Structures are given as C-alpha cells and as structure tokens.
Amino acid sequence: MEKLIITAAVVGAETMRADNPNLPLTPEELAQATYDCWRAGASVVHLHVRDADGQPTQNPKIFAQTMQLIQERCDIIIQVSTGGAIGMSVEERVQPLQLHPEMASLTTGTVNFGNDVFYNSWPYITHIAKAIKENGVKPELGIFEPSMIETARQLVKQGLLSPPLHCTFALGGNLATARYLAHLVDSLPAGSHWGVAGLGRAELQLAALAIVMGGHVRVGFEDNVYYSRGVLAESNAQLVERVARLAQELQREVATPAEARQILGIPAR
Ligand code: ZN
Numbered sequence: 001m002e003k004l005i006i007t008a009a010v011v012g013a014e015t016m017r018a019d020n021p022n023l024p025l026t027p028e029e030l031a032q033a034t035y036d037c038w039r040a041g042a043s044v045v046h047l048h049v050r051d052a053d054g055q056p057t058q059n060p061k062i063f064a065q066t067m068q069l070i071q072e073r074c075d076i077i078i079q080v081s082t083g084g085a086i087g088m089s090v091e092e093r094v095q096p097l098q099l100h101p102e103m104a105s106l107t108t109g110t111v112n113f114g115n116d117v118f119y120n121s122w123p124y125i126t127h128i129a130k131a132i133k134e135n136g137v138k139p140e141l142g143i144f145e146p147s148m149i150e151t152a153r154q155l156v157k158q159g160l161l162s163p164p165l166h167c168t169f170a171l172g173g174n175l176a177t178a179r180y181l182a183h184l185v186d187s188l189p190a191g192s193h194w195g196v197a198g199l200g201r202a203e204l205q206l207a208a209l210a211i212v213m214g215g216h217v218r219v220g221f222e223d224n225v226y227y228s229r230g231v232l233a234e235s236n237a238q239l240v241e242r243v244a245r246l247a248q249e250l251q252r253e254v255a256t257p258a259e260a261r262q263i264l265g266i267p268a269r
Helices: 027-040 060-073 095-099 122-134 147-157 178-187 202-213 236-249 257-264
Strands: 006-009 044-047 077-080 103-107 111-113 116-118 138-143 166-171 193-198 216-219 226-228
Touching (some): 006 027, 006 193, 027 044, 044 060, 060 095, 077 257, 103 122, 138 147, 166 178, 178 193, 178 202, 193 202, 202 216, 202 236, 226 236
Parallel strands (some): 044 077, 077 103
16 A cells, blocks of 8 residues: 555634634744644645735735745645635635645535535636646546546546546545445546545544555544544644554554655656
C-alpha cells in the first residue's frame, strides 16, 4: 500500500469561532495551525482564508500572505480551495490559482449545504478546471456523490483533466459506510488515487476505513470541530495526530510532503 497522505483542512468557509473557539482565522494563525499539523504528520493543507472580520474570502493578497507564512515554516503541499464560499462568482473562486499553488480543489457537481446551494454547474466546473490546468496546478477532485465521478470522466475526455485522478470523497451521516465508500472507490477510473473527508462524526470512522483500504485521509475544522462526542478538538493538529497514531497502529506509513508529491505526481521541490 502506498504511504498515507494526511490532509489538514484547517478552517474552511463555514466553520466559525462560535463552533470552535480554537479556529485559526488570520494568516498568522492559519500558518501556525498548518505548521502544527505538518509536525503531526500532515503532508497537505487544504487552504481557505478569511478577511479581517473572519469572513471567507478568495482575495489573492490574503492567500499570498498566508502561503508565504506557511512556506517560511515548512514544506507542506498547499492546496488552495476553488470552492470559496457559498454565493461567490466563479471568477472570484479561481483567484488564488494565479499564485500557482501546488494543488487546488475542484468539486465536480452541485450540492445542497443546509439551506444553501454549493453551486457547481458545468460552465463553472470547466471554467475552474481550465484555470487549474493553465496555471499548472494539480487538482484534487471533491466528490460528494457518484455522478460527480461521471463528470470527472467527462473532463478527462475533454482534455481538462489528466489521469491519474486524485479524488476526495466528502461523506457524512448515513452515507459514511464501508459499503458506500467501496462503491465509490470501485467507480473511479483505474489508477486513481482517493481519500476521504468525513463530515462531522463520520470523520473518524472514515479515516479508519481509508487507512486500511489504501485511501488517504483529510481531517480538520472545515469538516469537523469535535474530538469526541460533545468534546471540542483543541486544535487541528490534535485531529491530525490521531490519524497518524491510528495509521501507526494499523501499520500504514505516513507520507512526508516529498513522498506525497511523488504519489500525486507533483514535481519535487
Ligand atoms: Zn474547502
């Protein structure tokens, strides 16, 4: 089995201090949280940023500042979000790609988020996929349900994505089962890499499944703010540490950023 890539999703766009007072928000806080996750075993950071009021933004200046602070501290792979936040235009969402990050997320379909809609129409998806390709960035596909894998295949056919794909399954609630995960994995084009981002309580159980199934794992406050039922996590790093510890017990080695670059086909630095 290839080594385990642990991704830290340290802030997201929806989580607020009211959900967990330890949420990092400023560039300095995000860089420190990322560094702590790197020390705990994370090789990728899935990055959103916030403005001075703590609200989600795709402002490239704030991304650039945060990325610089991270790069001064460690060699973690930076994956910028192109999801941004609910209601942002596609032009707004692609802004951080102009910084030529090593990776970026790409969600290949529309999803309901509570009362809101995370809008990813075909024109939006192709616009973002083109911007990812033009800037030489490695995409990580965000997959919420099986039809999004079909959309990814369409992107490959049109030359907007190059295999092998790297897909992360975002699952929560009653869908976070071994059987459903196995179905999703079986639906991927041969040779794809995959990982899980378990939402809420599903974070831990899906991490354990992915470790033994050969997938990769994303954890962090974007997806879950609890350490255990009713107990808030002290930090993103605490969640990463637990995954690294589980992997060690299950005898799956954790990848360094350099090893993760090799697995994902990202040029060495
Ligand atoms: Zn995100």
